[in-house]
Amino acid sequence: MSDPVEKNLPKTRREKESWDEKFLRRNVMPKTLDGQLTMEKTPSYFVTNEAPKRIHSMAKDIKLIVVVRNPVTRAISDYTQTLSKKPEIPTFEVLAFKNRTLGLIDASWSAIRIGIYALHLENWLQYFPLSQILFVSGERLIVDPAGEMAKVQDFLGLKRVVTEKHFYFNKTKGFPCLKKPEDSSAPRCLGKSKGRTHPRIDPDVIHRLRKFYKPFNMMFYQMTGQDFQWEQEEGDK
Numbered sequence: 001m002s003d004p005v006e007k008n009l010p011k012t013r014r015e016k017e018s019w020d021e022k023f024l025r026r027n028v029m030p031k032t033l034d035g036q037l038t039m040e041k042t043p044s045y046f047v048t049n050e051a052p053k054r055i056h057s058m059a060k061d062i063k064l065i066v067v068v069r070n071p072v073t074r075a076i077s078d079y080t081q082t083l084s085k086k087p088e089i090p091t092f093e094v095l096a097f098k099n100r101t102l103g104l105i106d107a108s109w110s111a112i113r114i115g116i117y118a119l120h121l122e123n124w125l126q127y128f129p130l131s132q133i134l135f136v137s138g139e140r141l142i143v144d145p146a147g148e149m150a151k152v153q154d155f156l157g158l159k160r161v162v163t164e165k166h167f168y169f170n171k172t173k174g175f176p177c178l179k180k181p182e183d184s185s186a187p188r189c190l191g192k193s194k195g196r197t198h199p200r201i202d203p204d205v206i207h208r209l210r211k212f213y214k215p216f217n218m219m220f221y222q223m224t225g226q227d228f229q230w231e232q233e234e235g236d237k
């Protein structure tokens, strides 16, 4: 994206920095000039208890963008990522339950806890009105990237610079890619560590997880006023 926005994204930031480090970094972020937006991306903020209070004390009028996808798929994706780094971990099916015979889901396992979006959102709504938060559907982002990006640009008060003409669908990757950006000769697709094939999960476990998330999803749709249609999906990758 070029004019009128310049993205000031710190490229070397590590997600696991402490809050103090992040706040120190705030002082080294470039100053935002008129016509510029400063953006920062840390997925874990959404599920960090202290984040809303701290961010609110730093900038009350900040705009927040949350990309959400079906929590069952999200949990499997999360597990796939960990598995790629630690191949020795137990199976998804083992980790997902406190007691599989009783069907007791282990909601303390982070891969599962993170997908309880209503719970996390409640925490943010103590500090920020819904009008300051945009929820982007991870599923729509794949099938209609330009449509979702239009919402993002409108939300940020930007001219719609990114449109259909900037995307093409890469069948091999199963994701949209950016056509040749202005400052580079190559198209830009997801990196190797994104869009990995997920392991096959026992359909019964998927069924139980869908049941587990259903009431939380309903709550989340009600809180956001958006129906993400996760109950309509045939299955989870």
Ligand SMILES: Nc1ncnc2c1ncn2[C@@H]1O[C@H](COP(=O)(O)OS(=O)(=O)O)[C@@H](OP(=O)(O)O)[C@H]1O
Binding pocket: 043, 076, 077, 078, 080, 081, 138, 139, 141, 142, 175, 176, 190, 193, 194, 195, 196
């Ligand atoms: N453009 C676009 N549209 C829809 N979905 C996308 C897009 N880019 C990334 N992804 C999916 O996001 C998953 C990676 O999320 P992460 O939270 O691990 O990424 S990161 O920590 O922010 O780097 C990762 O999930 P997996 O497919 O399970 O690997 C990506 O597929």
